[in-house]
Amino acid sequence: MLKVSHIVKEYAKHRALDDVSLEVQKGTIFGLLGPNGAGKTSLIRIINQITGPDEGEIFFNGEKLNQTHINKIGYLPEERGLYKKMEIGEQMLYLAQLKGLSRAEAAKRIKFWFEKMEMQSWWKKKVEDLSKGMQQKVQFVATVLHEPELIILDEPFSGFDPVNAEVIKNEILELNQKGSTIIFSTHRMESVEELCEHIALINKSHKILDGSVKSIKNAYRNSTFRIGIDQKIPLNGFKTFDLTQQKTMDEGEQLTIKLKASFSTNDVLQELIPQTGITYLEEVIPTINEIFIEKVKQLN
Amino acid sequence: MNKILLIIQREYLSRVKKKSFLLLTFLVPASFIGMMSLVVYLTTKGDDHIKNFKVLDQSGIFEHQFNNSNNLNFSYIKGNYEEAKKDIRKEKNDFLLYISSDYAQTGNVELISEKKPGLSVVNDVENQMETILRNKKLIAAGIDTAVLNSSKAKVAINAKQLTDEGEKDASLGATYIVGFVSAFLIYLSLFIYGAQVMRGVIEEKTNRIIEVIVSSVKPFQLMMGKIIGIGAVGLTQFLLWIILSTSLSTLAAKVFNKDNEGATKIEQTDHKSSKSMMVDTAKADNGNKVQQLLKAADTINFPYIIGTFFFYFLGGYLLYSALFAAVGSAVDNETETQQFMLPITLPLIFTFIIGMNVIVNNPDSQLSFWMSMIPFTSPIAMMIRIPFGVPVWQLALSMTLLVGGFIFTTWVASRIYRVGILMYGKKVSYKELAKWFTYKE
Numbered sequence: 226m227l228k229v230s231h232i233v234k235e236y237a238k239h240r241a242l243d244d245v246s247l248e249v250q251k252g253t254i255f256g257l258l259g260p261n262g263a264g265k266t267s268l269i270r271i272i273n274q275i276t277g278p279d280e281g282e283i284f285f286n287g288e289k290l291n292q293t294h295i296n297k298i299g300y301l302p303e304e305r306g307l308y309k310k311m312e313i314g315e316q317m318l319y320l321a322q323l324k325g326l327s328r329a330e331a332a333k334r335i336k337f338w339f340e341k342m343e344m345q346s347w348w349k350k351k352v353e354d355l356s357k358g359m360q361q362k363v364q365f366v367a368t369v370l371h372e373p374e375l376i377i378l379d380e381p382f383s384g385f386d387p388v389n390a391e392v393i394k395n396e397i398l399e400l401n402q403k404g405s406t407i408i409f410s411t412h413r414m415e416s417v418e419e420l421c422e423h424i425a426l427i428n429k430s431h432k433i434l435d436g437s438v439k440s441i442k443n444a445y446r447n448s449t450f451r452i453g454i455d456q457k458i459p460l461n462g463f464k465t466f467d468l469t470q471q472k473t474m475d476e477g478e479q480l481t482i483k484l485k486a487s488f489s490t491n492d493v494l495q496e497l498i499p500q501t502g503i504t505y506l507e508e509v510i511p512t513i514n515e516i517f518i519e520k521v522k523q524l525n
Numbered sequence: 526m527n528k529i530l531l532i533i534q535r536e537y538l539s540r541v542k543k544k545s546f547l548l549l550t551f552l553v554p555a556s557f558i559g560m561m562s563l564v565v566y567l568t569t570k571g572d573d574h575i576k577n578f579k580v581l582d583q584s585g586i587f588e589h590q591f592n593n594s595n596n597l598n599f600s601y602i603k604g605n606y607e608e609a610k611k612d613i614r615k616e617k618n619d620f621l622l623y624i625s626s627d628y629a630q631t632g633n634v635e636l637i638s639e640k641k642p643g644l645s646v647v648n649d650v651e652n653q654m655e656t657i658l659r660n661k662k663l664i665a666a667g668i669d670t671a672v673l674n675s676s677k678a679k680v681a682i683n684a685k686q687l688t689d690e691g692e693k694d695a696s697l698g699a700t701y702i703v704g705f706v707s708a709f710l711i712y713l714s715l716f717i718y719g720a721q722v723m724r725g726v727i728e729e730k731t732n733r734i735i736e737v738i739v740s741s742v743k744p745f746q747l748m749m750g751k752i753i754g755i756g757a758v759g760l761t762q763f764l765l766w767i768i769l770s771t772s773l774s775t776l777a778a779k780v781f782n783k784d785n786e787g788a789t790k791i792e793q794t795d796h797k798s799s800k801s802m803m804v805d806t807a808k809a810d811n812g813n814k815v816q817q818l819l820k821a822a823d824t825i826n827f828p829y830i831i832g833t834f835f836f837y838f839l840g841g842y843l844l845y846s847a848l849f850a851a852v853g854s855a856v857d858n859e860t861e862t863q864q865f866m867l868p869i870t871l872p873l874i875f876t877f878i879i880g881m882n883v884i885v886n887n888p889d890s891q892l893s894f895w896m897s898m899i900p901f902t903s904p905i906a907m908m909i910r911i912p913f914g915v916p917v918w919q920l921a922l923s924m925t926l927l928v929g930g931f932i933f934t935t936w937v938a939s940r941i942y943r944v945g946i947l948m949y950g951k952k953v954s955y956k957e958l959a960k961w962f963t964y965k966e
Contacts, residue, residue: 275736276947300736302736302737304733304949305733306735306736307734308539308728308729308732308734309728309732319535320737320741322531323528323531323532323738324741368737
């Protein structure tokens with residue numbers, strides 16, 4: 226669907242993007258992750274044709290990115306903004322028409338969305354009369370009104386209260402099920418872990434990692450487990466694992482262990498069961514955040 | 526292209542629908558006409574309040590010689606100076622004109638009153654006294670005042686301009702006024718509408734809606750849409766002003782003409798008294814001047830002036846508003862615009878001052894010629910020259926240069942604009958602007 230190939234972008238001495246390539250499959254939810262200032266917004270602006278790359282190319286559905294693709298993309302920028310003095314309804318009509326909808330079609334869809342989001346009474350209101358959360362909702366609707374094939378959301382949940390964040394999240398999932406491809410950009414990596422199938426990690430204008438969330442996590446699994454035990458036992462001289470951490474919790478002790486080579490969790494249980502009761506055993510899967518930090522450490 | 530139209534439409538409608546637009550549209554011509562009629566009214570009618578003058582003439586020279594006029598009423602009293610002074614304090618609107626007995630030697634005259642006398646009142650009285658004295662002296666010298674009055678000559682130069690269509694009245698006063706007004710309007714509107722463009726750009730930037738918009742349209746389209754939309758607002762405003770002003774002033778002229786006919790009739794009926802005639806002719810003189818001006822206005826080729834006015838307004842507006850847009854894109858709020866505004870406003874102010882002082886007096890001088898050619902100064906300079914008559918080749922050259930000028934500034938401005946609108950929280954210098962200009966797409 227979207228192929229970013231060897232993009233370089235420089236701003237006066239500062240290289241915002243350095244040879245970044247990635248691919249977004251049709252119908253997926255893609256996470257573009259990285260700390261602030263990594264170059265996410267620069268890349269998004271290039272995809273939106275707000276700025277051009279110094280080097281490299283972008284392909285949209287196999288075609289080289291051009292003006293005809295503008296109407297097929299919906300973009301919710303990180304810095305939200307609307308015309309303060311303009312009526313919400315008029316404003317939405319204007320934004321939708323700029324994305325190529327006819328006035329009548331735009332009006333129809335706005336009515337549909339207003340009903341869906343319970344904002345019918347907002348049509349004649351001005352933006353300055355709305356709360357920040359309400360403005361966010363308006364802007365989200367304006368982003369998806371023209372039913373874009375590709376929706377790019379830059380920090381979509383910032384500014385939403387938990388209830389509305391859930392509403393927006395469900396809308397995004399629904400749009401995705403209807404066939405829209407979605408790119409999330411955020412520095413809060415844990416927030417999109419459950420949503421995204423694929424991610425790319427960007428740090429200091431370089432892409433440092435990409436792939437499906439599953440495979441990345443698998444690659445970073447390192448036979449670490451957490452075990453809950455209900456009795457204190459001597460904590461050394463284990464045959465099947467190394468103890469990396471021990472914590473005393475209300476319900477008992479929690480051990481974090483790393484398997485020794487050629488042993489399985491069953492071997493661990495067999496070693497422990499004669500000494501103590503086991504309350505739980507779970508694998509410690511690294512979070513994207515942890516993977517990111519480790520990857521950055523590795524690179525340095 | 527369709528998207529530019531949408532932007533123009535939004536920029537235009539959002540401004541025309543504002544209450545302040547309607548207010549300005551109706552208030553400006555109304556206050557203009559109002560001021561004009563007030564001036565005309567005051568000069569013709571003067572002060573209605575009747576002022577009573579008690580003349581205590583101890584010299585006897587001026588006894589029963591003063592003329593009563595619309596607002597001056599003279600009566601003559603006898604008696605003691607001190608007592609008369611006391612009496613006058615009781616009456617608010619009365620004046621005591623005291624002429625001492627040794628007036629012939631000392632020239633001592635006092636005007637005593639509770640209120641301060643107006644300048645015109647004092648002038649009136651002084652004029653009358655001068656006339657009375659002169660007449661007395663003339664009579665003493667054996668000269669007939671009637672003969673003298675009839676020998677007074679009045680000269681008014683009727684400037685005629687030779688053109689292809691034959692002789693034309695070149696009424697200099699009206700020419701000056703038309704040049705001045707149109708140049709001033711252009712000067713003012715370039716500031717007003719240029720600043721509106723700038724404010725619009727800053728608004729979009731600080732609202733952060735800019736990023737949404739430029740993900741739908743090209744920055745150049747947005748800039749041009751804004752400039753054209755606001756320019757259309759300006760044109761609408763001017764058109765409405767012209768329509769309103771002409772209809773209001775024709776109305777005013779009709780009313781004024783009626784008034785004037787009345788004045789002429791009074792003049793005829795009062796023919797007997799030669800002294801009262803003098804006052805009336807002065808009044809008729811005033812009327813004639815206004816009429817002359819109205820007549821002179823007829824000799825000016827208004828369609829030509831208005832046509833060129835619109836051209837130079839549009840040209841100048843497009844040239845300057847592009848620069849205003851570039852400035853707006855470079856800053857985060859209006860207070861930061863100062864440093865970039867100066868080079869834009871300086872040529873405008875400079876042209877206006879030079880125009881009012883030099884070009885009006887020397888419309889065909891070298892300086893006037895060059896200033897009406899350079900695109901940055903021509904919209905104002907040329908408008909001052911046009912009523913005096915400008916050769917066609919000069920007009921054509923100036924217009925071509927102006928078109929070239931605004932294409933150039935728009936190009937420069939758009940290159941700064943496209944980068945500036947996406948730069949937040951950065952103190953920008955001229956060096957920075959130059960760097961933006963050289964950025965690739």
